[in-house]
Amino acid sequence: MSCTVSMTVNGKTVSREVEERTxxxxxxxxxxxxxxxxxxxxxxxxxxxxxxxxxxxxxxCTALAVQADGAAVTTIEGLAAxxxxxxxxxxxxxxxxxxxxxxxxxxxxxxxVDLVRENPNPTEAEIREGLEGxxxxxxxxxxxxKAVKAGAEAMAGTQAxxxxxx
Amino acid sequence: MYAFTYQRPTTLADAAAAIQAExxxxxxxxxxxxxxxxxxxxxxxxxxxLGAIPELKGIxxxxxxxxxxxxxxxxxxxxxDLVKRVIPALSSLxxxxxxxQVRNMGTMGGSIANADPSADYPSAVVALKATVTTDRRxxxxxxxxxxxxxxxxxxxxxxxxxxxxxxxKAAYAKFRNPASRYAIVGVFVAKFGSEVRVAVTxxxxxxxRAEAFETALVADFRAEALNGLSVGSDGLNADIHAxxxxxxxxxxxxAKRAVEAxx
Ligand SMILES: Cc1cc2nc3c(=O)[nH]c(=O)nc-3n(C[C@H](O)[C@H](O)[C@H](O)COP(=O)(O)OP(=O)(O)OC[C@H]3O[C@@H](n4cnc5c(N)ncnc54)[C@H](O)[C@@H]3O)c2cc1C
Ligand code: FES
Ligand code: FES
Numbered sequence: 001m002s003c004t005v006s007m008t009v010n011g012k013t014v015s016r017e018v019e020e021r022t023x024x025x026x027x028x029x030x031x032x033x034x035x036x037x038x039x040x041x042x043x044x045x046x047x048x049x050x051x052x053x054x055x056x057x058x059x060x061c062t063a064l065a066v067q068a069d070g071a072a073v074t075t076i077e078g079l080a081a082x083x084x085x086x087x088x089x090x091x092x093x094x095x096x097x098x099x100x101x102x103x104x105x106x107x108x109x110x111x112x113v114d115l116v117r118e119n120p121n122p123t124e125a126e127i128r129e130g131l132e133g134x135x136x137x138x139x140x141x142x143x144x145x146k147a148v149k150a151g152a153e154a155m156a157g158t159q160a161x162x163x164x165x166x
Numbered sequence: 167m168y169a170f171t172y173q174r175p176t177t178l179a180d181a182a183a184a185i186q187a188e189x190x191x192x193x194x195x196x197x198x199x200x201x202x203x204x205x206x207x208x209x210x211x212x213x214x215x216l217g218a219i220p221e222l223k224g225i226x227x228x229x230x231x232x233x234x235x236x237x238x239x240x241x242x243x244x245x246x247d248l249v250k251r252v253i254p255a256l257s258s259l260x261x262x263x264x265x266x267q268v269r270n271m272g273t274m275g276g277s278i279a280n281a282d283p284s285a286d287y288p289s290a291v292v293a294l295k296a297t298v299t300t301d302r303r304x305x306x307x308x309x310x311x312x313x314x315x316x317x318x319x320x321x322x323x324x325x326x327x328x329x330x331x332x333x334x335k336a337a338y339a340k341f342r343n344p345a346s347r348y349a350i351v352g353v354f355v356a357k358f359g360s361e362v363r364v365a366v367t368x369x370x371x372x373x374x375r376a377e378a379f380e381t382a383l384v385a386d387f388r389a390e391a392l393n394g395l396s397v398g399s400d401g402l403n404a405d406i407h408a409x410x411x412x413x414x415x416x417x418x419x420x421a422k423r424a425v426e427a428x429x
Contacts (some may be wrong), residue, residue, distance in 0.1 A: 020172040020213075021203075027179045028309065036303065044201045045346070056241075056270045067215065069216050114266065132347065133265025139348050 005065045009034070010078030018065055024058075025049045027065035028075055036106050040135070047134030050107040050114075052116045057114035059133070064162055076106035079113070087153040088154035089113050089147075098147030100138035108134050112148045124149065167203045174215045178324065182301050185322040192216055192324060194276025195239060197268050202295045206354065212403060222275070222326060226247060229334040231294075232256070236325040244269060253294065255336040255354070255428070259286050262340060264347050275325040278310070281317050281372065282348070283403065287340060288373040289354035292365035294330040301326060314371035333358050335387075337427035339420040340368070343407055350408050351416040355424040364421055366377045369402050372409025379421055384425035 005022075006015040009032060016031045028034045028051065039061055040048035049061040052074040079087035089109050092098065099105045108131065115122060115130035120131060127148045128141070136144060175181040191210035193216075194198060216222055217233060222237035225246050230243070232252050234243065243249055243260035250257045256336050263269055263277075263286050277287045278298065288311050291298070296307035301324045310318050333356040340352035349368030353376075356363045362383040364376040382391045397417045399410035408416070 001171055003172065019169060021167045021169055023167075023200075023204075042201075042267070044197065046175050047265070050267055057267050059267045061204075062197060062267075064172065064196070064200070064213075066174075067196070067217065111266070122388055130266060160207045 003066060004017065005069050007068050007070060008072040010074060020064070020066055022065045023061055024051070024053075024063040024065045024068050024073075027068075028060060028073070031065075034075050034077050038106055040103060040107075045133075046104070047107040047111060047131075048104050050110040050134065053128040054112060055114075055117065057111050074110075076109060077156070079109065086111075088158055089116070089151035092151035092154055093144075093147045096143050096147040096150055098139065098144045104134060104136040104138075108136065108144055109113055110150060112121060116152045120152060120156055122148070122152055168206060168209045170203075170210050171212050172215065173212060174218045176220075178219055178301055178326065181214055181216060181219060181324060182322070184212065185324065187212050190214055190322075192279075194237065194273040194279070195271040195284045196276075197264070197272040198276060205286075207327045215361075216273075216275070216324070227252060227412075228329055229331075231255065231330050233327050233329045234274055235327050237273050238275075240269035240272045240274070241262070241266070243274065252332055253330060253336065255338050255356070256290055256294070256330065259290055259340075259354070260339040261337075262342070262347070264287065268393070274328060278328065279317060279319060279325055281311055281313075281315050283314050283371050284343070284348040284350070284352075284368040286338070286340065286349055286352055286367065289352050289365040289367040290330065290348075291328065292334060292373050292375060293336070293354035293356040295356075295358070295363070295365045296331070299326045299329065300324055300416050311372045316372070331358065335428040337424040337429075338422035339427060340417050341420055351413055351420050353417060353420040353424050355383070355421060355428055357383070357428065360384060362387065364424075366397065366417055366421075367396070369417055371401075371403070376421065385423065387425065387428075389425045392418055392422050392425070 038048035040046035044062040051060045190212040193213045193215045223235040291307040298305045336356040338354045340349045352367045354365045364379040368374045399414040402410040402413045404410040
């Protein structure tokens with residue numbers, strides 16, 4: 001009941017022998033040690049676990065690692081540049097106080113990056129709609145929405161398209 | 167989650183053979199099945215992933231309507247230019263399912279096979295006179311949903327595609343649960359020449375047609391034609407989100423909104 005799963009995670013090829021029931025989030029956190037992706041619920045509703053699979057945001061708590069076999073996965077750890085410069089969306093969350101405890105933030109940022117890929121200049125309403133799958137218990141969302149708006153503008157300025165849909 | 171073996175067949179024939187194993191289960195986008203497995207509410211021995219079978223994918227124009235493969239994700243239906251042109255009401259329904267992550271994974275076949283009483287697609291299957299094609303036969307949309315989480319599918323039967331007729335006018339209006347975004351009540355109204363179909367989801371154990379509404383709209387296709395009409399609260403769902411009376415009220419309100427949106 002185990003199998004080999006291979007994928008590209010943040011640009012690096014990885015391969016692990018795992019049980020077939022291993023969730024993608026467990027593969028990332030427990031097998032690869034990438035603990036930036038969080039687990040906030042067991043009902044597929046909170047979005048703390050959002051990562052990009054071939055460029056599209058998915059809840060990694062509601063996907064099997066084997067389903068992502070062969071795919072390109074980007075986690076929050078994969079957004080910043082090699083020299084540590086934050087991705088424009090991360091920088092915008094810091095600048096606009098888009099976080100308090102920070103637990104929801106990795107998922108928020110990954111969802112926001114996916115949203116901006118599809119809609120480079122989202123309105124406030126479109127941002128709120130685009131973050132429907134992410135729950136925050138701290139901020140009241142207001143500064144998150146501001147951060148995503150600013151992050152979208154910064155991304156347009158820098159042409160940052162971090163997410164390899166290789 | 168209990169242990170299982172995982173298979174990813176690349177043809178429908180291989181999937182049909184694999185699902186014959188006792189306690190095997192088909193895996194669509196996993197947005198209903200995986201949460202169920204995580205809670206240990208089911209214990210399949212094998213999961214047969216339908217995601218690598220080309221025959222189950224894609225959106226085509228067929229007989230003037232649309233044929234949509236069972237393994238077509240909600241996001242693809244929402245964004246497809248073809249769907250927007252031929253049946254725009256179907257693309258806006260898909261855009262309103264859950265959230266963008268659920269739409270990026272969940273599939274049409276999984277949604278209708280699951281037959282959740284508050285799912286959105288069942289209303290479109292009934293209102294748009296759909297035909298569900300499986301690996302064994304064709305099933306009329308009107309006969310497909312047989313009860314709460316129950317369909318006409320036999321054990322191991324695999325949905326291949328769903329064929330929707332093109333209406334002259336149509337719209338879907340939903341009153342959604344603000345937390346889950348499932349329909350507390352959703353109403354799909356479609357007009358085909360002199361025929362009108364009104365399919366209601368979320369309100370009862372399974373999708374149903376509001377026949378009195380249809381008759382009124384055949385005579386006069388305006389929201390005002392539904393004034394004073396109600397489906398009645400007998401047999402409607404009651405839960406912490408809405409009483410049966412409130413759901414009955416919402417059916418009329420959503421039907422009016424759908425008629426207005428259909429124009
Ligand atoms: C947070 C959240 C919010 C949601 N909100 C909504 C909403 O607002 N509206 C709504 O309608 N839905 C909603 N859903 C459900 C979502 O649409 C699911 O995608 C859908 O119900 C199941 O589709 P799936 O492809 O994920 O199927 P899976 O979960 O993989 O499978 C569901 C069932 O269908 C069977 N199955 C799958 N494919 C086939 C096939 N081709 N032939 C025969 N059987 C098959 C499986 O064996 C299983 O029994 C929500 C889900 C979540 C997690
Ligand atoms: S952990 Fe809550 S949605 Fe994935
Ligand atoms: S910042 Fe604490 S949950 Fe969002």
